[in-house]
Amino acid sequence: MAKARGAIVVDIERCKGCQVCMVNCPTDTIGMAVEVNGKGYHYAYMENPESCTGCTNCAVVCPDGVITVYRVKQN
Amino acid sequence: MKEITREENLVYRRTPLMTDATLSYCPGCGHGTIHRLIMEVVEEMGIQSETIGVAPVGCAVLAYDFMDVDFSQAAHGRAPAVATGIKRLWPDKFVFTYQGDGDLAAIGTAETIHACNRGENITIFFVNNGIYGMTGGQMAPTTLEGMKSSTSPYGRNNETMGPPYKITELIAQLSGTYYVTRQAVHKPGPVRKAKKAIRKALEIQKEKKGISFIEFVSNCNSGWKMTPNDSNIWMEEHMFPFYPMGDIKVDGKLVKG
Amino acid sequence: MKELALMKGNEAIAEAAIRIGVDAYFGYPITPQSEVLEYLTLQRPEERTGMVILQAESEVAAINMVYGAAGTGKRAMTSSSSPGISLMQEGISYIAGAELPCLIVNVVRGGPGLGTIQPSQADYFQSTKGGGHGDYRLIVLAPASVQEMADYVELGFDLAFKYRNPVLILTDGLIGQMMEKVELPPQKARIEEFDQSWVITGKTPDRERNIITSLNLDPDLQYEHNLKLQEKYRSMNEDVMFERIGCDDAEFLLVAYGSSARICQKVVDIARGRGKKLGLLRPQTLFPFPTDEIARLSRQVKGIMSVELSAGQMVEDVKLAVNGKVPVYHYGMLGGKIHSPEDVLSAVEDKFIGGL
Structure with missing residues (x-):
């Protein structure tokens, strides 16, 4: 069966660290960075990049639209 | 990862119909998601050059800074009247209002009900977070019984303050409303459903069938004094039982309520 | 035709x-x-x-x-x-x-x-x-x-x-x-x-979006806007507009607009019939107000009366225009009643006694 591999790119400076993406990630890919961005928010990042399937759940629930999602199908 | 994040693998990006301005909303607030969904639908329908928004007073007062379509600001509660004026003169354009619960269900009740009753061919996006967010968390017409706010500090007392009311069910009774639904944007599933509802509403406007009205039950983590995720859980547990999800009126016929 | x-x-x-x-x-x-x-x-x-x-x-x-x-x-x-x-x-x-x-x-x-x-x-x-x-x-x-x-x-x-x-x-x-x-x-x-x-x-690709608003949260912008x-x-x-009726040789002046000006026109006719040099300035624009014209006339006349169907509102603008050069009076009728030309004339004669 074809398995999707994905990746997200977070616009770090626009992220407000709300964590809504994190709890909605079905594969526990997303974590919150220890570091903060220019506004002092702990921004979202791929803590477990290998588990991302590119499902876009994080991006569609992100209130600030800071997540871009890529996906490739692998055999 | 580099081999994945290539243009040809792109499956989701923020719509270019959202401007580059940083959203003025609190972290985790549903407003940003709702803005984005509306703009995604406008983009997908290819109607940016025919779309006019009407911004409310409240947290979304600066909605026009974020959505890249022509906009008119309205006085508190008057958006449906302003939209009526625009739509009557541009009957072929897409006109929507974007209003909060204080704006739409308190100070603007008359304008809401009469625009709905006339069946103006506009779309009303109603964001219900049960509180006046912008002014600092005062009690709204939709604040739940017992819910604390800065003007119901001991909890809403239905006896003395009146109970919350469901204006969405109320306007669904009016013959001018064609599509009335209640949605949410706190999880991926509801977001996708909400987007379909927005698409349906704007398609109805295109066909000039009457008013389409979408309530979004949303969070106000600052006003409710919770973390964003806690507020979403609280919303499911407390708001959804009183403001149940789903369609209320479809194709001009009541399906619920 | x-x-x-x-x-x-x-x-x-x-x-x-x-x-x-x-x-x-x-x-x-x-x-x-x-x-x-x-x-x-x-x-x-x-x-x-x-x-x-x-x-x-x-x-x-x-x-x-x-x-x-x-x-x-x-x-x-x-x-x-x-x-x-x-x-x-x-x-x-x-x-x-x-x-x-x-x-x-x-x-x-x-x-x-x-x-x-x-x-x-x-x-x-x-x-x-x-x-x-x-x-x-x-x-x-x-x-x-x-x-x-x-x-x-x-x-x-x-x-x-x-x-x-x-x-x-x-x-x-x-x-x-x-x-x-x-x-x-x-x-x-x-x-x-x-x-x-x-x-x-509707925003087209060739332009920025148009926004109709009265809101400027930045006080500097709102200051500039003001x-x-x-x-x-x-x-x-x-674009100030006014009508001069019998003003050229007027010794006393009425200022009145709208329906009150119609009544004052009759007052001027009666006074003129009695040989009294009464004039009427009728503002057709109340904003902008004919301040300059009233100021000019105040150098010519001995007194001015603002005649209004109110307790005296326009008279304040007349006084500002006259700036103390001659006495300014008000004659008015309240609450939906309308003054007759005779009412106004007797008020004029009362104020301008000796002049008319």
Whole structure:
């Protein structure tokens, strides 16, 4: 069966660290960075990049639209 | 990862119909998601050059800074009247209002009900977070019984303050409303459903069938004094039982309520 | 060929609006101006010109429909009477702040409160000093005949678009209800081609989005906006309008507008018949106010009387113009009652004793 591999790119400076993406990630890919961005928010990042399937759940629930999602199908 | 994040693998990006301005909303607030969904639908329908928004007073007062379509600001509660004026003169354009619960269900009740009753061919996006967010968390017409706010500090007392009311069910009774639904944007599933509802509403406007009205039950983590995720859980547990999800009126016929 | 008609002032406004090609009217019934909306609905202007007519659920909604419609760059208007105009003040302030052109008609009745349905000029302050919140002004036109009621509709829209500012026709129940001969303007089509650079039409790729708003959260921007508005209001002086009746050799002067000016014209006739050199200055614009003309006349006359159907409102502007050079008096009638020429004449003789 074809398995999707994905990746997200977070616009770090626009992220407000709300964590809504994190709890909605079905594969526990997303974590919150220890570091903060220019506004002092702990921004979202791929803590477990290998588990991302590119499902876009994080991006569609992100209130600030800071997540871009890529996906490739692998055999 | 580099081999994945290539243009040809792109499956989701923020719509270019959202401007580059940083959203003025609190972290985790549903407003940003709702803005984005509306703009995604406008983009997908290819109607940016025919779309006019009407911004409310409240947290979304600066909605026009974020959505890249022509906009008119309205006085508190008057958006449906302003939209009526625009739509009557541009009957072929897409006109929507974007209003909060204080704006739409308190100070603007008359304008809401009469625009709905006339069946103006506009779309009303109603964001219900049960509180006046912008002014600092005062009690709204939709604040739940017992819910604390800065003007119901001991909890809403239905006896003395009146109970919350469901204006969405109320306007669904009016013959001018064609599509009335209640949605949410706190999880991926509801977001996708909400987007379909927005698409349906704007398609109805295109066909000039009457008013389409979408309530979004949303969070106000600052006003409710919770973390964003806690507020979403609280919303499911407390708001959804009183403001149940789903369609209320479809194709001009009541399906619920 | 001239087209003459006998009609009420309110009807003349409505017919003129259709004939000059106004795009939309939003209104709500209130005595003594309901004929405007009644006449418009009876005339089917949607068939004559495509004009939009809508009876709103309130004056609050009506003025906000005008606000929305004005943002499209088209010509939108409303009408009401005093209590209804009070309800519209919120919307008028927003329209002024957002710099939208539109026409508002106030067929004034006596107040305060529900007051009376009889004519009055007690809304002068509200009309000329802003009316709602914030530092703003309306252009205020004061017709004194049914003919001017008709003529000022097009003039009002011309000025509204020249300055991108709301224009108010300040009339009263007397002129609104009375019938006179009126020469109607020829029927024109609605304007299809107009400046759309600033209006809400839908954003096209060749331009930034257009936003109609009165909001500037940044105080520096709001300060600049206010300075710009004030400069605009000052520049309106070039459109000041007034009528001089017997002013050339006048030794005493009446200042009156609208229905009161009609009465004062009779007063001047009677006084002149008795050999008394009485003149009348009739402001046709109350904002801009004929300050300079009154100042000039104050160097010529021995005294001035402002005659109004109010407790004395315009008299304050007359005093500002005269700036203490000669005595300024007020004669007024309150609460919907109308003074007779004899009433005014005796007041004039009383004040100007020895002069007249």
